[in-house]
Amino acid sequence: MKRALITGITGQDGAYLSQFLLGKGYEVWGFLRRSASAEVIDSRLRWLGIERDIRMIDGDLLDLSAIIRAVQESKPHEVYNLGAQSFVKTSWNQPLLTGMATGMGAANMLEGVRIAAPEARFYQASSSEMYGLIQEPIQSETTPFYPRSPYAAAKLYAHWMTVNYRESFGLHASSGILFNHESPLRGIEFVTRKVTDAVARIKLGLASELPMGNLDAKRDWGHARDYVKAMWLMLQQDKADDYVVATGVTTTVGEMARAAFAHVGLNAEDYIKIDPAFLRPAEVDVLHGNATKAKEKLGWVAETSLAAMIAEMVDADIARHKKRIG
């Protein structure tokens, strides 16, 4: 039986990846940082009904000794480093913490694998945010990077450390440059989920407006359930490599919000209020990915359209709020 160790097990991708690997018969080990709110920390895993199927090991990405123990105990064939301070806006308020968890955390994981399981295959959760101030209109593996936030700078360090450990020590280490991916399990602070949750509350009469920032930014949004398959496929290849994972379709924040309101028969313009508090010190205006390499080498393509995903998210948020209010 194959064993996988996943950091970021309580996050959106950790939940979907766990579900996917359990379905393939893996023994899944989660690297879990201690929380004072232990009763809610596994809410995403519970939503998928898999919380009892995962073996948890205590640890934090900042603590190399805990990482080494986790690797020694789980004896993984595959290690997925999904843990990070992942919210771009927060990274301007907590730049050093972001550097440590998102950047140095990946270096700690690479060291842990190099020391305790050098034969294991390693996946690093890199990000399209690394393209930042885009240097080409459509971004691929060969597009130069230009990070625009402490988050993106930390991810770039982690990306190059992954490449470096592959080239220096022969680790089977791959970096997935994933464009934005969402789902009903997306953190509520990210724009898609913020919108779908607000649409649900407005529809149910629990809210009357939605404060937002820059509606003109464009993102290439896919579904997390599709994207975790690409992570796994990367680790099934004979040679480790780097891959862009994207839909190839880019949409403005405003159009995405209009689609969410329209799904329940409402008009977005009647509810959205621009609030400067949601603007950023520096913006990433456009992300638009070219995932040809993933298609040709991994046989991977995005399966879910933005419209279908937004509809799924709005419906899930309506169901959540209905359950809550009884």
Ligand code: NDP
């Ligand atoms: P989430 O924010 O949902 O999950 C982040 C996870 O990291 C949580 O499990 C969190 O634990 C954990 N974590 C944070 N800090 C630490 C730490 N110091 N030690 C151990 N664990 C920690 O992210 P996603 O699931 O959306 O994304 C997964 C990864 O992919 C992240 O690295 C993200 O940056 C990257 N990525 C995501 C994209 C997206 O669109 N979703 C796009 C490209 C890259 P806790 O629950 O305790 O907070």
Ligand code: GDP
């Ligand atoms: P990011 O691409 O990782 O930063 O993902 P987000 O979902 O946080 O943001 C996507 C885009 O939506 C960015 O360009 C934001 O500036 C824009 N945006 C506009 N209004 C909001 C808002 O209210 N919240 C968030 N999170 N983003 C917003």
